Amino acid sequence: xxxxxxxxxxxxxxxxxxxxxxxxxxxxxxxxxxxxxxxxxxxxxxxxxxxxxxxxxxxxxxxxxxxxxxxxxxxxxxxxxxxxxxxxxxxxxxxxxxxxxxxxxxxxxxxxxxxxxxxxxxxxxxxxxxxxxxxxxxxxxxxxxxxxxxxxxxxxxxxxxxxxxxxxxxxxxxxxxxxxxxxxxxxxxxxxxxxxxxxxxxxxxxxxxxxxxxxxxxxxxxxxxxxxxxxxxxxxxxxxxxxxxxxxxxxxxxxxxxxxxxxxxxxxxxxxxxxx
Amino acid sequence: xxxxxxxxxxxxxxxxxxxxxxxxxxxxxxxxxxxxxxxxxxxxxxxxxxxxxxxxxxxxxxxxxxxxxxxxxxxxxxxxxxxxxxxxxxxxxxxxxxxxxxxxxxxxxxxxxxxxxxxxxxxxxxxxxxxxxxxxxxxxxxxxxxxxxxxxxxxxxxxxxxxxxxxxxxxxxxxxxxxxxxxxxxxxxxxxxxxxxxxxxxxxxxxxxxxxxxxxxxxxxxxxxxxxxxxxxxxxxxxxxxxxxxxxxxxxxxxxxxxxxxxxxxxxxxxxxxxx
Numbered sequence: 001x002x003x004x005x006x007x008x009x010x011x012x013x014x015x016x017x018x019x020x021x022x023x024x025x026x027x028x029x030x031x032x033x034x035x036x037x038x039x040x041x042x043x044x045x046x047x048x049x050x051x052x053x054x055x056x057x058x059x060x061x062x063x064x065x066x067x068x069x070x071x072x073x074x075x076x077x078x079x080x081x082x083x084x085x086x087x088x089x090x091x092x093x094x095x096x097x098x099x100x101x102x103x104x105x106x107x108x109x110x111x112x113x114x115x116x117x118x119x120x121x122x123x124x125x126x127x128x129x130x131x132x133x134x135x136x137x138x139x140x141x142x143x144x145x146x147x148x149x150x151x152x153x154x155x156x157x158x159x160x161x162x163x164x165x166x167x168x169x170x171x172x173x174x175x176x177x178x179x180x181x182x183x184x185x186x187x188x189x190x191x192x193x194x195x196x197x198x199x200x201x202x203x204x205x206x207x208x209x210x211x212x213x214x215x216x217x218x219x220x221x222x223x224x225x226x227x228x229x230x231x232x233x234x235x236x237x238x239x240x241x242x243x244x245x246x247x248x249x250x251x252x253x254x255x256x257x258x259x260x261x262x263x264x265x266x267x268x269x270x271x272x273x274x275x276x
Numbered sequence: 277x278x279x280x281x282x283x284x285x286x287x288x289x290x291x292x293x294x295x296x297x298x299x300x301x302x303x304x305x306x307x308x309x310x311x312x313x314x315x316x317x318x319x320x321x322x323x324x325x326x327x328x329x330x331x332x333x334x335x336x337x338x339x340x341x342x343x344x345x346x347x348x349x350x351x352x353x354x355x356x357x358x359x360x361x362x363x364x365x366x367x368x369x370x371x372x373x374x375x376x377x378x379x380x381x382x383x384x385x386x387x388x389x390x391x392x393x394x395x396x397x398x399x400x401x402x403x404x405x406x407x408x409x410x411x412x413x414x415x416x417x418x419x420x421x422x423x424x425x426x427x428x429x430x431x432x433x434x435x436x437x438x439x440x441x442x443x444x445x446x447x448x449x450x451x452x453x454x455x456x457x458x459x460x461x462x463x464x465x466x467x468x469x470x471x472x473x474x475x476x477x478x479x480x481x482x483x484x485x486x487x488x489x490x491x492x493x494x495x496x497x498x499x500x501x502x503x504x505x506x507x508x509x510x511x512x513x514x515x516x517x518x519x520x521x522x523x524x525x526x527x528x529x530x531x532x533x534x535x536x537x538x539x540x541x542x543x544x545x546x547x548x549x550x551x552x
Contacts, residue, residue, distance in 0.1 A: 036543040064544065157433035161466055165511060174519040177531075182514065190437055200531075212522055213543070214531060222520050222531040233513040235441055238458065241505050243450040244498050246488055255453075255476075255490060255498040267312040267489070268340065 001193035002154030004033055004048035005163070005180050006120040008132040008144045011173045013122050013203040015046045016180040018154075018188070020195035021053050034199040035060060037080055037123075040209040045080060045089060045123030046201050050153035051137065052108075055100055055117040062096040086123060086131035087143075093121055094139030101139070118153045123203070130205055158190040159183030177202050181216075181226050189231075198223070277469035278430030280309055280324035281439070281456050282396040284408040284420045287449045289398050289479040291322045292456040294430075294464070296471035297329050310475040311336060313356055313399075316485040321356060321365060321399035322477050326429035327413065328384075331376055331393040338372040362399060362407035363419075369397055370415030377415070394429045399479070406481055434466040435459030453478050457492075457502050465507075474499070 004017040017033040031053060037045040047063075049056035063080055076082070083089040097117065105115050115137055122132035122144075132144040134151040144151060146169045152160065159182075166179045177200065187194050202212035216223045244255035280293040293309040307329060313321040323339075325332035339356055352358070359365040373393065381391050391413050398408035398420075408420040410427040420427060422445045428436065435458075442455045453476065463470050478488035492499045520531035 038543065157466070158437060161434060161462055162510075162514065164466070165507065166514060172519075177520050178517060179514070181520075182517075186437055190433070190440070210543075214522075216531075220531065221529040225529040226517060229517050230513070231441065233516065234438075234510070237506070237509040237513055238438065238442060238455070240509065241454060241458075241502060243448075243454055244457075246490075253497040253501040255492075255496065267314065267486075 001191055002033055002050040003156070003159060003184060003187045003191075003194045004050055004120055004153045005150060005159070005183060006046070006048060006122045006132050006144075007150040007163075007167060007176050007180060008122060008130060008169075009149060009167075009171050009173060009176055010169045010205070011171075012205045012207075013046070013124075013130055013132065013201075014173065014176045014180055015048060015120070015122065015199075015201045015203075016177075016184055017048050017199050018184065018194045019197050019199070020193055022193045025192070028193070028195075030195075030197075032199060034201065036201060036210060036213065037063075038209060039081065041126070042208060043081075043083075043123065043125045044203060044208055044210055045086070045121060046203070046210075047093070048120040048153065049117065050119075051117035052113065052115070055097075055104065055115065055137075056119070058100045058104070059093070059096045059117065059119070062099055063093065083125065085125055085128050086121070086133065089123070089125070090121055090131075090133040090135060090141045090143075093119060093133075093135050094141055097135065097137065097139040101137075120151050120153055124206070124208060126208060130203075155187055155191045155194055159187040162186065173202050173204065178226070181223060182230055185223075185227050185230055277467060278309055278326040279432070279435060279460060279463045279467075279470045280326055280396055280429045281426060281435070281459060282322070282324060282398050282408055282420075283426040283439075283443060283452050283456060284398060284406060284445075285425060285443075285447050285449060285452055286445045286481070287447075288481045288483075289322070289400075289406055289408065289477075290449065290452045290456055291324060291396070291398065291475075291477045291479075292453075292460055293324050293475050294460065294470045295473050295475070296469055298469045301468070304469070304471075306471075306473075308475060310477065312477060312486060312489065313339075314485060315357065317402070318484060319357075319359075319399065319401045320479060320484055320486055321362070321397060322479070322486075323369070324396040324429065325393065326395075327393035328389065328391070331373075331380065331391065331413075332395070334376045334380070335369070335372045335393065335395070338375055339369065359401065361401055361404050362397070362409065365399070365401070366397055366407075366409040366411060366417045366419075369395060369409075369411050370417055373411065373413065373415040377413075396427050396429055400482070400484060402484060406479075431463055431467045431470055435463040438462065449478055449480065454502070457499060458506055461499075461503050461506055 007014040021031045022028045035047045080089045117137045119135040124130040133141045135141040198216040200214045283290040297307045298304045356365045393413045395411040400406040409417045411417040474492040476490045
């Protein structure tokens, strides 16, 4: 499994990925799922991948070494290195996904393997603002907006609530990085197939190069603080909420049977007598 | 969708269910998923159901009105009303699931519908301790143990972390009820197809009848306190964790590039030059 998250803020972009892959619980390996494409001063792109590793590796290889068929109307082939916009770069990525599908799709289907892959692609090309895309296995894609400033791929559910509670376009970069790490911590706690080390990139708007690039392993002091602190404090919050008080009018928040139609549970006291 | 949780503690049992069903997001209805079977002083059982509603309703109907084929060696048919143990009651339930499969399975398969159903059955029969079972769509089942004192069915992921952090066999009943409600709140926040009203039953060990039975709607003071308080305090905890400090040796918890082999991210600076 995999967990990756990409976040687009006014202040910049944040990318975080785990590095565990598994083919069954008895076949677990470490593969990095993040790759940075950078021509300093001209473009910076970060690619995160999830799904079938043979597919995502093929797509990444094609992005690097092959001329793609996606062409401008008259000019040379468009690649991620000469794309004029992130939108064009997302099209190049989608085209690479379709290329692999054309090559491998039928054989995978014959073997009963889904063509399962997804990507987060974000970054900035000189001359336009930052953009963040989610690319599906059909090569189609969607773009993040202020209402939904992040994308997840892989095991998304455990880590989603904290993203929803914290992230807005105005969130500062370091706070968003913290949020992504808490989200990753929740995911790793609940799904053994998501694991260390993590790759984290924090990109400041309009820099057109990445300085804050880090690999986080089990010894990282900050991530250890997150892991210990979040769990302990969550428990303190839980304990600070009052326990329910049943049908006590003295309580400020009684757990009281409401009046009205919703009050009756279906309770069968004998086989023939129903209290509905 | 559905979210139900059943918890077995030394002090008793806790059951919580939502009441939303959907066939697509444009077809949402309210159906209660909890049913209590009780012969006071002799047996109390609580049944929670998830999956295809036509299947779970059929199973519940069979449990009520039909004689089941599951027979004791010589005696009369075993039903949930004369089962000598919760284990036998779980077998009766499994048998009812298989009965519906025999009747509907083929037609459902022809229509491309999975035979998707699952149940949590817990309670106590006079003469033995409390027991809690998870019954699958094949009619087979597993029992909760001290190491795993709870079962979930339906949309389980969002609400699982808090159960894992809080529940042990020694957890008091009211604290476990609070924990189940927090778990439900997290699930409802992230999955629109899980919704109010909720049914909550708290059963005290060896009572052989249920007093604490409640339906919780949007006006319930305690659940409103949980919803407001948990979200607000989670945010406070998040804010109380320090933001990352990059490569600063003065920080107690720097987010620092570790030495060693994990330090290098795959970064491609031009098409031909790889920094690995």
